[in-house]
Amino acid sequence: MRLVSPGSQHTEQLARELAVLLRTGDVITLEAPLGGGKTTFVRGLAAGLGVPEDEVSSPTFVIWQIYEGRLRLHHLDAYRLRSADELEEIGLAEVLGIQDVVVLEWPGVAEALLPQDRLHISLNYGASEDERILELQGRGSWAARLEDWRP
Template identity: 40%
Template sequence: MSARQVELPDEQATGALAQALAAALDGGLVILLHGELGAGKTSFARALLRALGVGERIKSPTYSLVESYRLPGGTAWHLDLYRIADPAELEWLGLDALADPSALVLVEWPERGEGALPPPDLRIRLDYAGGGRRAELEAASPRGARLLERLG
């Protein structure tokens, strides 16, 4: 599958990447967000949801584990699995709705929910790079590869 790296020198660059991704989306997608604490996973998710038209306050799902938002074309789910110790803990969350192919699913700390999450279309790794960040986008499905192609 295809991959690309994007330098993110500041929060504006992170927002610009999220806007470009939002413009390239043509339906549902499962995006796994990897990175250390403070690497920008939540900032990226918020910027993407905002770019997709979410007008309400976008809360961090750190304590609630999952937040849902109405999008013009469906639903977005934002999960933060940092506090999950075992993927079996996710059973009570009712993750069946995440299997909807028209839904956008954003998952922070996906390694903590391995085996309980839908298969990813796109993996985004956010890392520290100098005074800013770096994003590595990797397609994990044909849908993810088409998205990366549309990003140009």
């Protein structure tokens, strides 16, 4: 599914709507260039789960944040991690096994640890400064879930 977002508010709103689909154990991976809108998207997801918006930020050295909403949301940013081993060390495998929602920015190094069943989203710059192109790939159970979703 390909969506065009004309601005950050729109990206947040899309994510807020997507949050309705979330259930325990879900994994979402986000790929985008720097400033592509990954954290903006997570802010919307969190808002959709009932988390106060200002709790979601992107502080430079925090690679794992937890927000409490309708479901507990783990927000991980693997930008500074170099290998799957480092993700194992911080406990990614454990959190993927529990009944929370996990959203991971920069999933590249984690690929081997991630479940097949997941929603993968890539964001890319569009034609204007504030435009982003979102490509949603539903894998496993997410394929059918996305088909029924009308943003």
